[in-house]
Amino acid sequence: MTEDVRTDRVLAAVKSLAMFRGLAAGDQQRVAALATLRVFQRGETVWEEGDPAEHLTVILKGRVKVVRRGETGDVILEIFDEGEPVGAIAVYNYMPYPAAAVALEPVTMLMLPRRDYFELLDRNPDLARALIRELTKMVLALTRKLGEARGQRVDVRIAQLFLTLAERMGESRDGGTVIPIRLTRQEIADLTGTTVESAIRVLSRWGRQGLVITREGAFVIPSREKLAALAEGAAEPERAPPA
Numbered sequence: 412m413t414e415d416v417r418t419d420r421v422l423a424a425v426k427s428l429a430m431f432r433g434l435a436a437g438d439q440q441r442v443a444a445l446a447t448l449r450v451f452q453r454g455e456t457v458w459e460e461g462d463p464a465e466h467l468t469v470i471l472k473g474r475v476k477v478v479r480r481g482e483t484g485d486v487i488l489e490i491f492d493e494g495e496p497v498g499a500i501a502v503y504n505y506m507p508y509p510a511a512a513v514a515l516e517p518v519t520m521l522m523l524p525r526r527d528y529f530e531l532l533d534r535n536p537d538l539a540r541a542l543i544r545e546l547t548k549m550v551l552a553l554t555r556k557l558g559e560a561r562g563q564r565v566d567v568r569i570a571q572l573f574l575t576l577a578e579r580m581g582e583s584r585d586g587g588t589v590i591p592i593r594l595t596r597q598e599i600a601d602l603t604g605t606t607v608e609s610a611i612r613v614l615s616r617w618g619r620q621g622l623v624i625t626r627e628g629a630f631v632i633p634s635r636e637k638l639a640a641l642a643e644g645a646a647e648p649e650r651a652p653p654a
Contacts, residue, residue: 421446424471424521429494434535445527449520457497457512457520464501464508466522470494473518474592478601479510487601490515490592492580502528516593566613568603570642573623577632587633594630 422443425431431439448471451457457468460480475497478485488510491497501508502525563571573590581588594602600610617623622638624631632638 418443421448421521424448427471428469428521430469430496433537438531438535442523442531446521446523449522451514451518451520453514453516455514457514457518458508459511460509461507464498464506465525467496467502467525467528468498468512469496469521469523471519471521474515475512475518475520476515476598477510477512485511485601486604487598490576490602515598565603565605565609567642568605569599569610569613570638572599572603573630573632574635574638574642576630577635581632585631587631588635590630590632591628592630593628 422440425439425443425446431442434442451473457475470491470493472493474493475491476487477489477491477497478487497512497520498508576590576592577588580592581590583589596610596614597607599614600607603610614623614625618625621633622641624633
């Protein structure tokens with residue numbers, strides 16, 4: 412690949428990202444000159460907990476999970492989608508990454524050196540304010556998620572997970588909401604703080620009941636209203652085992 416083609420690809424990537432669209436054309440070109448594109452395969456580690464946060468990393472294609480490693484297994488803290496920055500809190504606070512990041516599927520990421528990114532923020536106060544707003548929302552969402560998980564039934568936690576995924580990446584088609592993401596039962600258990608056995612039982616029951624249908628590389632929610640009623644405790648299907 413020639414240097415001109417590589418530069419054009421990076422510039423096109425910069426222009427496609429919402430966080431950079433408001434920049435002047437000259438600033439977009441400066442970002443593209445500093446940034447690089449990296450590809451990760453499913454299951455590949457993007458960084459480990461404790462690694463230095465030297466780059467602002469934004470997902471162009473695919474999804475990334477942020478996990479906390481533990482002796483009994485990984486705990487998934489969050490899933491990041493296309494167009495979202497991953498690890499931005501660590502970058503912004505000049506701190507090591509507090510958790511690992513792993514590709515959920517083949518991922519293409521735009522990576523911008525932290526020093527260059529902060530110089531860009533200094534020249535663009537509006538972009539700096541927008542970043543602070545996004546970081547605040549991320550912190551509040553994670554805090555709310557951890558708080559909601561305490562003391563709830565496992566089926567309620569899993570229902571809340573799928574409703575969140577439907578809101579963030581769901582597509583209205585096939586007679587319901589399609590979530591185009593591949594998650595194993597173990598990953599669902601990690602995301603909701605339960606055991607893989609409990610996740611298997613809940614999703615098997617929901618498949619029979621038509622609440623959440625598992626497909627190859629996707630999930631289908633025929634009725635978000637029914638799932639929301641369960642998540643809010645208004646519905647009491649067969650009780651899931653405690654976890």
